[in-house]
Amino acid sequence: MPGLLLNTLRGENANTRPVWLMRQAGRYLPEYRELRAKKGGFLALVYDTDAATEITLQPIRRFGFDGAILFSDILIVPYAMGQDLKFLAGEGPKLSPRLVDHALEGLTAVPERLAPIYETVRKVRAALAVDKTMLGFAGSPWTVATYMVAGEGSRDQHDTRAMAYRDPAAFQAIIDAVTAVTVEYLSGQIEAGAEAVQLFDSWAGSLAPAQFEKWVIAPNAAIVAALKDRYPETPIIGFPKGSGEKLAAYARETGVDAVGVDETVDPIWAAAELPETMPVQGNLDPLLLLSGGDELDRQANRVLDAFAGRPHVFNLGHGIGQHTPIENVERLLAVLRAWER
Numbered sequence: 001m002p003g004l005l006l007n008t009l010r011g012e013n014a015n016t017r018p019v020w021l022m023r024q025a026g027r028y029l030p031e032y033r034e035l036r037a038k039k040g041g042f043l044a045l046v047y048d049t050d051a052a053t054e055i056t057l058q059p060i061r062r063f064g065f066d067g068a069i070l071f072s073d074i075l076i077v078p079y080a081m082g083q084d085l086k087f088l089a090g091e092g093p094k095l096s097p098r099l100v101d102h103a104l105e106g107l108t109a110v111p112e113r114l115a116p117i118y119e120t121v122r123k124v125r126a127a128l129a130v131d132k133t134m135l136g137f138a139g140s141p142w143t144v145a146t147y148m149v150a151g152e153g154s155r156d157q158h159d160t161r162a163m164a165y166r167d168p169a170a171f172q173a174i175i176d177a178v179t180a181v182t183v184e185y186l187s188g189q190i191e192a193g194a195e196a197v198q199l200f201d202s203w204a205g206s207l208a209p210a211q212f213e214k215w216v217i218a219p220n221a222a223i224v225a226a227l228k229d230r231y232p233e234t235p236i237i238g239f240p241k242g243s244g245e246k247l248a249a250y251a252r253e254t255g256v257d258a259v260g261v262d263e264t265v266d267p268i269w270a271a272a273e274l275p276e277t278m279p280v281q282g283n284l285d286p287l288l289l290l291s292g293g294d295e296l297d298r299q300a301n302r303v304l305d306a307f308a309g310r311p312h313v314f315n316l317g318h319g320i321g322q323h324t325p326i327e328n329v330e331r332l333l334a335v336l337r338a339w340e341r
Contacts, residue, residue, distance in 0.1 A: 004018040008313055011277060013309075013311045017314045019065055025055045028329075031062075039051050049119045052072065053071075056071045060132060070124070070189070074138060076114065077139060077182055092153055093153070096151055104174055118192040121193050122193055124193070136190065136196075139199075140204070140216065141220070149171075176219075178219075179222050187230055196234060196236070196237065198260070199237070203242070204240035204246075204250075205243055206242070212250075216243070220256070221254045224238075235279075236258075237281055238260065240259075243262075244265065247274070252275060260281040267282070271307055280310060280312050284314070284315070285316070285317055286318055292325065292328040296332060304336070
């Protein structure tokens with residue numbers, strides 16, 4: 001029996017709202033910190049399927065969220081494509097060799113690096129109650145490519161944007177390769193038990209409109225079309241963070257079933273401009289959840305009221321911060337569960 005979240009992603013506008021939070025399995029939870037201290041680094045946790053399963057389930061046990069989001073990372077795709085991946089304390093992820101000065105053709109694919117992720121999905125789905133939705137995910141090609149080209153994250157994606165202008169054919173080859181692997185990766189997650197998947201385009205906001213069409217909309221549309229051909233009943237959520245007014249074109253042109261809205265977008269504008277019956281996900285500012293208080297209540301209700309006329313999955317505008325107090329999450333859930341359309 002599909003739960004509230006899956007039904008909402010399929011277009012049902014229920015009187016109550018399903019909720020999950022991006023990065024809900026992570027460092028703000030004391031049980032996560034305890035397990036990580038025992039098991040070691042981030043990548044070791046991702047590839048320990050029992051540990052990754054436990055981490056994915058921790059926020060469901062504590063808060064009763066409607067969906068469990070796979071504990072993994074968007075850079076598993078370039079890792080499977082042959083780049084080396086390290087997570088360095090205080091520095092974030094590092095990929096090598098950098099494609100800004102190394103040919104894509106020089107990488108040797110290691111597809112077996114995807115198999116443990118599928119095993120985690122299988123284990124989580126087996127442990128979840130039937131009314132909880134198993135969510136898989138992948139990074140969108142543009143965002144993944146920014147890390148592959150530069151070898152790390154950056155504020156303005158300078159190296160990748162410059163490469164896309166300077167050598168569009170070479171950059172297109174990277175985008176095409178990431179797109180192909182992502183289709184297979186998400187297919188593997190769906191086969192293993194993921195009931196819906198999300199495409200994270202965390203750096204979509206750095207692109208000019210024409211580049212956004214070419215490097216965000218087009219590859220995401222290709223992924224969605226391929227997945228819909230294989231799994232027409234599996235909802236796909238697209239989350240192009242920072243896209244602003246380009247969000248409406250993304251929602252219309254990519255074919256996604258639902259669109260994630262970040263905290264910089266006015267929910268009233270989004271409700272008016274996005275396709276009328278499309279489910280929307282978002283978009284409370286994560287800093288409000290960190291701060292708490294009466295303003296958290298007011299703004300959560302503003303989001304709920306703005307999207308009352310359409311299917312809506314309550315979520316943050318991006319990932320939950322690591323210093324977010326547990327009691328603020330509990331307060332937010334009390335607000336959500338008291339609200340009715």
